[in-house]
Amino acid sequence: MYPQHIVHWIGDAESPSASGETFEKRSPIDARVVARVARGTAADVARAVAAAAAAAESWSRVPAPKRGEVLGRAASLLRAAERDFAEIVQVETGKPWKNAAAEVASSADLGLFMESEGSRFYGKTMTSPIPNRSVRTERAPIGVCAAIMPFNSPLAGVAWKTFPALLCGNAVVAKSHELTPQTAVAFGKLLQQAGLPSGVYSVVQGLGPEVGPPLVEDPRVGIVSFTGSVATGKSIQRTVSARPVLAKVCLELGGKNPLIVCDDADLTLAAEHAVASAFIDAGQRCAAGSRIIVFDRVYDAFRDAMVARTKQVKVGSGPQDDCGPVISRASLDRLLAAVAGAVGRGARIVAGGHAVESLAPGYYMAPTILDGVSHDDELSQQEQFGPVTCLYRVRDFDEAVALANATAFGLTGAIHTFNSNRIEQFIARYRAGLVSINGPTYGAGPHMPFGGVKNSGNGFREPGTEALDVYCEWKTVVVNHDPSRV
Ligand code: NAD
Numbered sequence: 001m002y003p004q005h006i007v008h009w010i011g012d013a014e015s016p017s018a019s020g021e022t023f024e025k026r027s028p029i030d031a032r033v034v035a036r037v038a039r040g041t042a043a044d045v046a047r048a049v050a051a052a053a054a055a056a057e058s059w060s061r062v063p064a065p066k067r068g069e070v071l072g073r074a075a076s077l078l079r080a081a082e083r084d085f086a087e088i089v090q091v092e093t094g095k096p097w098k099n100a101a102a103e104v105a106s107s108a109d110l111g112l113f114m115e116s117e118g119s120r121f122y123g124k125t126m127t128s129p130i131p132n133r134s135v136r137t138e139r140a141p142i143g144v145c146a147a148i149m150p151f152n153s154p155l156a157g158v159a160w161k162t163f164p165a166l167l168c169g170n171a172v173v174a175k176s177h178e179l180t181p182q183t184a185v186a187f188g189k190l191l192q193q194a195g196l197p198s199g200v201y202s203v204v205q206g207l208g209p210e211v212g213p214p215l216v217e218d219p220r221v222g223i224v225s226f227t228g229s230v231a232t233g234k235s236i237q238r239t240v241s242a243r244p245v246l247a248k249v250c251l252e253l254g255g256k257n258p259l260i261v262c263d264d265a266d267l268t269l270a271a272e273h274a275v276a277s278a279f280i281d282a283g284q285r286c287a288a289g290s291r292i293i294v295f296d297r298v299y300d301a302f303r304d305a306m307v308a309r310t311k312q313v314k315v316g317s318g319p320q321d322d323c324g325p326v327i328s329r330a331s332l333d334r335l336l337a338a339v340a341g342a343v344g345r346g347a348r349i350v351a352g353g354h355a356v357e358s359l360a361p362g363y364y365m366a367p368t369i370l371d372g373v374s375h376d377d378e379l380s381q382q383e384q385f386g387p388v389t390c391l392y393r394v395r396d397f398d399e400a401v402a403l404a405n406a407t408a409f410g411l412t413g414a415i416h417t418f419n420s421n422r423i424e425q426f427i428a429r430y431r432a433g434l435v436s437i438n439g440p441t442y443g444a445g446p447h448m449p450f451g452g453v454k455n456s457g458n459g460f461r462e463p464g465t466e467a468l469d470v471y472c473e474w475k476t477v478v479v480n481h482d483p484s485r486v
Pocket of ligand 1: 148149150151152175176178206207208209211212216227228231232233235236254286385451452457
């Protein structure tokens with residue numbers, strides 16, 4: 001049951017906002033107000049950080065394999081509670097049931113992977129040119145981790161940050177997204193049930209510009225792990241840079257991901273993957289395929305195949321549906337205006353382009369494909385975060401790769417071809433954190449490092465073993481084990 005009142009989770013207890021103020025949470029499925037949410041303030045942030053700072057030291061002394069055991073129990077509890085969590089994710093995002101359930105399963109998988117990392121918390125041993133010295137590296141916890149999340153996959157969002165951060169021995173203060181407030185609280189209750197000590201994980205509710213700055217400015221916060229838009233990520237980077245003492249900042253940001261269809265591609269397979277890439281989670285995925293780059297020789301045949309496949313996409317949030325609503329009325333209005341603007345600049349709608357009136361007042365948009373959009377148009381350059389994708393016609397492979405690279409982003413990308421030279425050239429020449437061959441633009445597992453280059457991120461990778469490098473500091477240890485000798 002989705003609660004009607006959603007509050008903070010601090011020191012293992014639900015807690016209202018110091019101000020007593022609230023804001024409303026509407027369901028994207030039917031625009032109904034489903035809850036009132038505590039509107040956090042700097043005072044609430046300070047309470048959560050104090051609880052985390054007080055708990056961090058003793059949690060860091062729990063051996064890593066034992067910390068892993070707590071995460072493993074949480075993952076098992078999550079699997080057992082799949083229906084409850086999928087329901088929360090569905091109420092908050094409106095995504096179809098199968099996608100909400102898949103999000104729960106993949107979050108549990110990450111917990112199990114991170115449990116096993118507790119037994120592989122390796123450093124290195126090194127040689128020393130000086131006799132009687134040993135040198136090694138160790139992973140050290142950072143302390144308090146601020147985890148700031150987007151709305152699109154609220155459970156995966158909190159799990160991707162919290163599981164590795166806890167495994168590394170940190171305490172976490174999660175800032176729920178204002179549009180998906182309950183998921184992180186339910187996750188906190190699960191961690192409590194799994195045996196996580198009080199204060200090691202807290203959640204603050206509130207509007208980003210109100211609770212975000214006091215959280216990242218707090219000198220007790222040693223790492224800010226942020227996933228969200230480029231604009232917010234850059235502002236967090238600036239805020240942290242202005243602190244008297246710096247903190248580590250991990251930024252996982254947006255994408256404008258290309259999918260290239262070469263003239264030797266299997267067009268049916270390519271259309272299937274292009275549609276899935278563009279419209280999964282209503283295009284609200286950092287890894288969504290929003291630029292479909294097609295060789296001239298197969299352009300018309302591919303466009304027809306993609307439009308035909310798009311017509312089969314079922315819009316709705318039911319068990320058989322594929323493409324849910326976007327997160328808010330503001331998001332729907334912004335997307336419709338972006339499409340209208342592009343049409344005004346000469347683009348042509350080949351599929352969708354409108355809201356789904358039969359599902360109103362839910363925030364559903366018909367899967368939309370445009371062509372004739374110029375490469376430098378804002379629709380080609382800015383992430384839309386909705387079910388909108390564009391087709392581009394190119395002469396040959398070199399033009400396709402040049403176009404793929406011609407945005408400020410570098411998160412993911414895909415190519416459809418059976419030519420091994422094109423495959424290897426694409427892997428080498430397309431600058432991004434993930435490349436996919438004959439598949440969709442998305443696809444990450446708990447063991448796979450994921451992240452981007454350029455404006456898609458600042459070089460870190462979550463999850464995989466590489467996530468430990470986000471939430472640990474490397475400490476080099478030099479031991480003179482015969483102090484009687486110089
Ligand atoms: P957003 O930047 O609007 O918000 C993200 C979070 O930042 C929210 O919790 C918000 O409350 C908070 N926030 C807002 N202002 C803040 C401030 N001044 N200080 C601190 N926190 C603040 O992003 P969004 O619209 O929620 O999410 C969509 C974006 O997330 C897209 O760009 C998408 O590509 C990106 N994303 C990236 C990945 C990845 O792994 N790279 C994964 C999912 C989503």
